[in-house]
Amino acid sequence: xxxxxxxxxxxxxxxxxxxxxxxxxxxxxxxxxxxxxxxxxxxxxxxxxxxxxxxxxxxxxxxxxxxxxxxxxxxxxxxxxxxxxxxxxxxxxxxxxxxxxxxxxxxxxxxxxxxxxxxxxxxxxxxxxxxxxxxxxxxxxxxxxxxxxxxxxxxxxxxxxxxxxxxxxxxxxxxxxxxxxxxxxxxxxxxxxxxxxxxxxxxxxxxxxxxxxxxxxxxxxxxxxxxxxxxxxxxxxxxxxxxxxxxxxxxxxxxxxxxxxxxxxxxxxxxxxxxxxxxxxxxxxxxxxxxxxxxxxxxxxxxxxxxxxxxxxxxxxxxxxxxxxxxxxxxxxxxxxxxxxxxxxxxxxxxxxxxxxxxxxxxxxxxxxxxxxxxxxxxxxxx
Amino acid sequence: xxxxxxxxxxxxxxxxxxxxxxxxxxxxxxxxxxxxxxxxxxxxxxxxxxxxxxxxxxxxxxxxxxxxxxxxxxxxxxxxxxxxxxxxxxxxxxxxxxxxxxxxxxxxxxxxxxxxxxxxxxxxxxxxxxxxxxxxxxxxxxxxxxxxxxxxxxxxxxxxxxxxxxxxxxxxxxxxxxxxxxxxxxxxxxxxxxxxxxxxxxxxxxxxxxxxxxxxxxxxxxxxxxxxxxxxxxxxxxxxxxxxxxxxxxxxxxxxxxxxxxxxxxxxxxxxxxxxxxxxxxxxxxxxxxxxxxxxxxxxxxxxxxxxxxxxxxxxxxxxxxxxxxxxxxxxxxxxxxxxxxxxxxxxxxxxxxxxxxxxxxxxxxxxxxxxxxxxxxxx
Numbered sequence: 174x175x176x177x178x179x180x181x182x183x184x185x186x187x188x189x190x191x192x193x194x195x196x197x198x199x200x201x202x203x204x205x206x207x208x209x210x211x212x213x214x215x216x217x218x219x220x221x222x223x224x225x226x227x228x229x230x231x232x233x234x235x236x237x238x239x240x241x242x243x244x245x246x247x248x249x250x251x252x253x254x255x256x257x258x259x260x261x262x263x264x265x266x267x268x269x270x271x272x273x274x275x276x277x278x279x280x281x282x283x284x285x286x287x288x289x290x291x292x293x294x295x296x297x298x299x300x301x302x303x304x305x306x307x308x309x310x311x312x313x314x315x316x317x318x319x320x321x322x323x324x325x326x327x328x329x330x331x332x333x334x335x336x337x338x339x340x341x342x343x344x345x346x347x348x349x350x351x352x353x354x355x356x357x358x359x360x361x362x363x364x365x366x367x368x369x370x371x372x373x374x375x376x377x378x379x380x381x382x383x384x385x386x387x388x389x390x391x392x393x394x395x396x397x398x399x400x401x402x403x404x405x406x407x408x409x410x411x412x413x414x415x416x417x418x419x420x421x422x423x424x425x426x427x428x429x430x431x432x433x434x435x436x437x438x439x440x441x442x443x444x445x446x447x448x449x450x451x452x453x454x455x456x457x458x459x460x461x462x463x464x465x466x467x468x469x470x471x472x473x474x475x476x477x478x479x480x481x482x483x484x485x486x487x488x489x490x491x492x493x494x495x496x497x498x499x500x501x502x503x504x505x506x507x508x509x510x511x512x513x514x515x516x517x518x519x520x521x522x523x524x525x526x527x528x529x530x531x532x533x534x535x536x537x538x539x540x541x542x543x544x545x546x547x548x549x550x551x552x553x554x555x556x
Numbered sequence: 557x558x559x560x561x562x563x564x565x566x567x568x569x570x571x572x573x574x575x576x577x578x579x580x581x582x583x584x585x586x587x588x589x590x591x592x593x594x595x596x597x598x599x600x601x602x603x604x605x606x607x608x609x610x611x612x613x614x615x616x617x618x619x620x621x622x623x624x625x626x627x628x629x630x631x632x633x634x635x636x637x638x639x640x641x642x643x644x645x646x647x648x649x650x651x652x653x654x655x656x657x658x659x660x661x662x663x664x665x666x667x668x669x670x671x672x673x674x675x676x677x678x679x680x681x682x683x684x685x686x687x688x689x690x691x692x693x694x695x696x697x698x699x700x701x702x703x704x705x706x707x708x709x710x711x712x713x714x715x716x717x718x719x720x721x722x723x724x725x726x727x728x729x730x731x732x733x734x735x736x737x738x739x740x741x742x743x744x745x746x747x748x749x750x751x752x753x754x755x756x757x758x759x760x761x762x763x764x765x766x767x768x769x770x771x772x773x774x775x776x777x778x779x780x781x782x783x784x785x786x787x788x789x790x791x792x793x794x795x796x797x798x799x800x801x802x803x804x805x806x807x808x809x810x811x812x813x814x815x816x817x818x819x820x821x822x823x824x825x826x827x828x829x830x831x832x833x834x835x836x837x838x839x840x841x842x843x844x845x846x847x848x849x850x851x852x853x854x855x856x857x858x859x860x861x862x863x864x865x866x867x868x869x870x871x872x873x874x875x876x877x878x879x880x881x882x883x884x885x886x887x888x889x890x891x892x893x894x895x896x897x898x899x900x901x902x903x904x905x906x907x908x909x910x911x912x913x914x915x916x917x918x919x920x921x922x923x924x925x926x927x928x929x930x931x932x933x934x935x936x
Contacts, residue, residue: 262652269655272648381836386640388667389763390733406651476642483763485643488849522652525637531608 174383184326217227241538250331259535261517271407276515278410279304279486283493284507285414285421286339286462290357291502292425293458294438299361300466301490302368303339307470309372310338312380312391312481315398327397332471337466340366340460344390347459351452357459363543365490373483380481390482400476410472414511414527417465424461433498434458443519466490488536495539499546514539580603589804599660599842601625602635602653604646607766607794612701613791614765614828618664618687621830628835629842633657642667644900650675652683660835660841662687666734666766673699683841687735690854690922700851702833704866706736707921709826712868712883713745713808713895716823718755719786720806721748725776728759729771729796730789733935734839735924737789742928743806743896744787749930752881758783759933765791766912775799783932794910797822806874813869823870824883833857856918859890897921902929 236310242252262269269402280447283300285447290297297303318327346360380391400408425431436444437454444451469489499505521535528534565688601622609619615638626634633868635656640649646668650661654675669689676684676699686701695699717726726748741759748755758781762770775796786798787808793815794817800807801818809815809825811926839849846852858864868887871880899910903926910916916924927935 262655266655268651272651275648373763406647420692479644482643484641488640519648522637522649524636525639525649526602526653526656529638530638531639552786 233545233548234542235504237538237541241541245528245530245534245539246555248528248530248534250530255524255528257529258523258527259517260523262526263520268405269519271405272519273512273516274407274411276519277512278408278414278476279396279469279473279489280493280496280515280518281414281508281511282417282465282472283490284415284496284511285493285504286343286463286466286469286490287420287494287497288500288502288504288507289425289465290455290458290462291497292431292434292438294441294460295363295455296356296358297343297346297349297459297462297466298358298494299343299463299470299490300493301363301488302361302365303342303391303466304461304470304473304486304490304493305368305372306342306463307335307339307486308474308481309335309368309375309470309479310467311335311398311471311474312394313338314374315394315475316380316392318395318398320395320397322397322508324397327395328400328475331398332468335471335474336464336467339470340376340464343459343463343466344456347463350459351456370484372481376481376483382480389483392486393480394475398475399479400472406477408472408476410476413468415508417468418504418508421465425504430454466493469493469551492539495543499543513542517542558604558737575757580716580875583856584660598657599629599632599838600635600653600657601629601632601838602656602658602661603637604640604653604661604663604665605636605638605648606640606642606664606667607638607791609636611766612794612797612814612817614791615664616626617811617828618830620663621828621834622662624831624873625838628831629838631809632838632842640665640668644671646671647675650684654679658682660685660838662837664688666736668768669701679774680723683846685837685851690919695848697852700846700855702855702857704833704853704864705856705918705921706826706830706866707739707896708859708864708887708890709868710740710810711743711747711890712886713787713824713826714744715751715886716807716871716875716879717744717787717808718748718751719876719882720823720874721752721755721785723782723784724754725751725756725758725781726785726787727781728787728789729756729774729778731765731791732757732760732761732763732841735922738927738935739921739924740789741931741933742901742924742926743812745928745930746750746896746901747886750886751879755930757931757933759927759931761933762790768792770796771795779803779805787825805870808870815870815872818872820872821874823875824871825869827869828865829867830865832863854919856922858918859887860893862891887917895921903927904929904931 197401245252245255263273264270282372283304286300286303287297311331311334314331345364346357347542349360357472376391377389382392400410402408424492433449433454437449441451473486474481494508494513496510499510517535517538524530524535563795564671567648593912603622605615605618607615610616622634635653635658637649640646642665649931653661653785664684666688669686672684672686676696680698681697681904687702688703691699691701728741741757745757758778760774760778762774765769772795779788785806785808785917786796788796788810789932793814797807797814801821806821806823807818807884808823812827815822840846840849840851896913897910897916900908900912901910906929927933
């Protein structure tokens with residue numbers, strides 16, 4: 174132990190992995206965060222390793238499914254029928270699978286928007302607002318450009334504008350934290366409401382489509398600002414999101430910046446003593462998160478909605494937050510978590526149709542999965 | 557708290573395995589229905605609703621219509637999905653129904669039109685009918701719209717309101733200024749003014765079809781303005797009817813009969829009875845007669861055609877025999893070819909829109925973009 178482990182300053186529940194400092198890693202080794210723990214897992218006997226993991230996960234998720242089935246029964250629905258219908262509509266056929274991919278793209282980006290700040294020990298609960306700002310920024314640029322530029326340039330500028338808008342929205346809680354010590358969790362959360370009002374105002378007033386017969390939505394984005402389609406309704410947003418996940422993984426695990434972020438998140442006092450610019454690192458992590466959330470808004474508005482609507486993307490930021498927690502804030506595992514939550518969300522249609530339950534009933538399943546996984550994590554830690 | 561790094565892969569595998577197990581165990585009983593479009597006796601009809609199916613309002617009425625379809629055609633499969641938002645999620649929802657073999661989809665909310673039109677373009681084998689919109693110049697063989705002339709019973713309900721009001725102020729809570737809501741507010745105002753020319757209709761837009769918190773605020777602000785009749789163009793109507801009853805003022809319902817919520821103050825209202833129309837649309841599609849039929853266009857029915865699916869609700873105790881006679885008289889005039897908007901009708905600025913002896917066509921009413929004289933509020 175080359176560094177002491179002083180009591181944690183400030184935040185009690187620290188989401189970031191904190192292995193490297195405790196393991197006595199040298200500040201120059203950027204990828205120890207992963208290898209140290211992986212090595213520990215590899216060294217464990219087989220029954221402590223993957224087999225046990227599978228068993229535990231099966232038990233945890235099986236319990237979630239059982240509790241959910243009880244919930245469905247209590248609501249007068251046949252759980253087997255309901256779960257089958259969810260499976261069929263989300264993964265059981267090509268179009269359903271496509272819908273799940275379409276939904277995965279923004280959710281994964283919104284999850285990454287939580288992952289990066291979490292590495293620095295920050296809670297970005299503002300994804301909900303940052304995705305809306307991303308959509309607004311994208312819309313603004315798309316309306317300004319119209320068809321004046323070739324398609325490729327338009328979509329890149331639109332994406333940059335959306336990312337910048339998301340980044341700017343995240344800068345507010347980041348700077349408030351830096352300057353006044355306000356909790357970024359609270360301020361980013363509250364800004365979600367402001368973002369919602371901003372979007373509502375825009376689509377009811379300045380950006381309202383004059384041909385909408387009074388219905389509140391913006392004009393349609395120019396076709397130049399539409400994401401290319403891979404097949405059916407599946408657009409390249411899923412590729413953008415996967416590339417972003419890879420990039421975030423690389424940044425966090427293979428660069429000095431990512432390593433420093435881990436140190437800040439794991440033990441900011443140690444980071445300070447090591448001479449890191451803790452505040453700057455934290456602010457930048459938050460900004461990167463905001464930009465990623467902004468991209469989530471971009472892919473949804475340019476790939477799916479085609480215009481801005483008052484209730485677009487409702488809940489995406491929060492589901493992304495959930496995905497990040499499910500994946501322990503790991504960018505690659507967030508891919509799987511986002512896909513699973515997207516499948517549950519898309520499966521909601523099948524659930525609605527087969528059982529007559531409100532689509533919101535899938536939120537119960539999402540919550541149960543999260544509880545099961547967190548409960549499982551705590552047991553694991555206790556051993 | 558120190559977070560461990562257990563591989564989530566294993567967990568997701570387990571989740572997928574668990575779900576696969578469930579899916580496998582009970583067989584794939586939906587698998588056979590897709591791609592059977594049009595075959596007799598194997599028809600699937602889908603309905604999407606923007607709100608909950610038990611909202612004492614628009615969605616409940618549409619849901620009951622879909623139940624009537626299920627009853628009338630025991631052999632067809634009816635798919636219903638409530639709370640389908642007016643975003644691209646509606647497309648995903650309709651896609652889901654198509655995957656389950658839907659041959660005909662009822663998109664029942666005004667804001668679902670764009671998505672129904674998109675899906676109609678992408679799925680030429682599936683018929684889409686939209687409730688309340690206008691397909692305009694979309695030349696698609698598999699898309700149509702339908703609606704009743706909502707403003708006729710709203711006008712006659714306005715007569716009851718005008719007769720009951722003592723303050724001369726009636727309150728109207730509505731969602732957005734779209735032609736449908738404007739036509740209703742105007743018809744209600746003109747009906748009330750037909751018995752009391754001094755009536756003012758004070759309007760509040762909530763910006764949503766069913767937001768009880770907004771509705772409660774809107775109702776309270778109108779009560780504070782001194783209105784003594786409260787009505788609405790909202791999808792869910794419970795909150796406002798209850799607010800009126802609590803404040804001891806009159807209420808006029810919309811979409812569904814809510815008289816049980818306001819035994820004292822209930823005047824009347826207008827409500828949907830979709831059963832016959834839905835059933836006829838389904839029959840037309842089953843018979844293969846949709847293309848070129850009236851339902852393939854912008855189908856509108858009213859008292860003139862004799863089958864308006866939008867009917868007058870029961871009268872409350874405060875509506876006198878005399879008022880009911882006036883209402884019957886007005887209704888008869890619509891049956892005979894008249895309109896609630898028979899001139900003279902002036903807008904808020906006093907400009908005559910339809911002069912004495914003139915009246916708008918159905919199409920003109922459905923593109924209405926102004927408030928009549930006597931309405932307090934803005935169409936922006």
